[in-house]
Amino acid sequence: MSDTVLSVRNISKSFGNIHAVRDVSFDVRKGEVLGLIGPNGSGKSTLFNCVLGQLTPNQGEVMVNGRPVSGMRSNDLNKLGVGRTFQQLSVFPQMTVLDNIILAGQEHHGTMLTRLFGKPDAGLTPEADQMIEFFKLEHLRDEMAGSLSYGQQKLLDAAMAFMAGPSLVLLDEPAGGVNLTMLGHLKERLKTYNESHNTTFVVIEHNMEFVMSLCSRIIVLAEGAIIAEGSPDEIRSNQQVIDAYLGG
């Protein structure tokens, strides 16, 4: 299929004798919003880290736009238009919100030399301000990121993933700790972004309502393996999923 953005083939990863991910394969089509759900410890974050080069899988292959990216460093992957967030908060606490956002975009503008001799903000302040506004963080623009609340940092984290104008974004629990009003806003944002830029998303999330209303397709992971895959409605009525996860 030519419109496959991300292709994951037979990925396995173990830590000692813990098999965190077992032979997982799936494809993500351009413009799709794919949900990845599963109980705690089912290997979701590990899978992300294997796909994005933070971890080296024991086996398997990853392709972005038909190009094998196994072994590629995550900064090069980012240059190919792949953005991500981490499950743990990953902002730069001793830098201002604005600097965090600019950093997220600067490596995609100019060369090493223009980044040394050019404008201090790489000409990104207007764009960064737009992004800050988009995520309703205007009033915190010049605060140190470390002084923001957990939820605010979570939004900043997401905002950073978008600064480089990625074509594929992997979000690890973007909704965790974000309040209800902001949660709706975040969902709105992701949807708008998806529609206007045709950006592809893969989203790990425990908040079922969030996942079910955002995603067009969902993959369920349990003990490192895919146990179900389908539309939100199919997943909701899948007995195996209910037993392993939803039923509790």
Next chain:
Amino acid sequence: MKRNLFLLAGLIALFLLPIGQGNYFILILCSWLMFTIAAMGLNLTLGYAGQISLAQASFIGIGAYVTAIMTLAGIHWILAALASVIVCFVIGILIGFPALRVKGHFLAFVTLAFNQLVVLVARNEDWLTGGSYGKFNMPRPDFGFYHIRTNLDMYYMIVVIFVIFAVLMYGLIRSPWGRAFKALRENPIRAESLGVDTRRITLLAFAVGSASAGLAGAIMSPLVQFIEPNSFALLHSLKILLMVIVGGAGYFFGPMLGAAVVILLPEFLRFTEGYYLIIYSAMVIILMVFSPAGLMGIGEKILTKIRPNQQVRKDMEKGAQL
């Protein structure tokens, strides 16, 4: 605006400082600025980019030897200084490679070993370095319109170099590179996922820091006109580290303050004779316990105390509504 006035005042002070002072004190001032340059380099590597290095003195040494060898061979000081900076930049890249693999204590040990290696080479390679006798009688620079002869001449030359250096360093720290250095310090994995080539930035952090020390070395050669291997021993790297920590790592002017404390304070404590080291060490310990962020950290604390409480964060104003 206030900031600019402050800088202008500092600049004027730098020019007035040596007036009416004896030769010895002027020499101390010179070495203060020289060490400030090396410490600002280490501040970039350590304070901004978060990479520990205990080899800064060895880079002053490399710079000093390169300049000594070249100027003694009749090459102009400017070219020699340039060569010193470039050589240290390149070797700085090499010393950065271990940092790609090891962090923290282990990196400290690797850089420490490098410092030792440089001292050994300087001691053993007589043909190049003069061995334990070192190099002496290095000429002071002659700029045609201005021939540097006295320590006072030397001081003004160093002030000019220092100001240019500080401006360049400030530009670097404000540039996207500076942002990438800080990102490396705060969260390298996240930085990499945002497209920052963390390897390259790590190597550059070492290279720029080392090149700064090379510049300091290029100044040292004609300043003291006598260098020998022990001037660049590990102890001196620790001293430069102390300057950065005492001043406040990650604060732009921290090293200037730190170097003042480390270089000037012993002079003022001289009258206590044998007790000076004890008093000195005690003061450093008290400072570190009281303010791990160094002198600049204390300054910041005092400022936030003095300022009226208009600093209530903007989202707190709305806080009550939520």
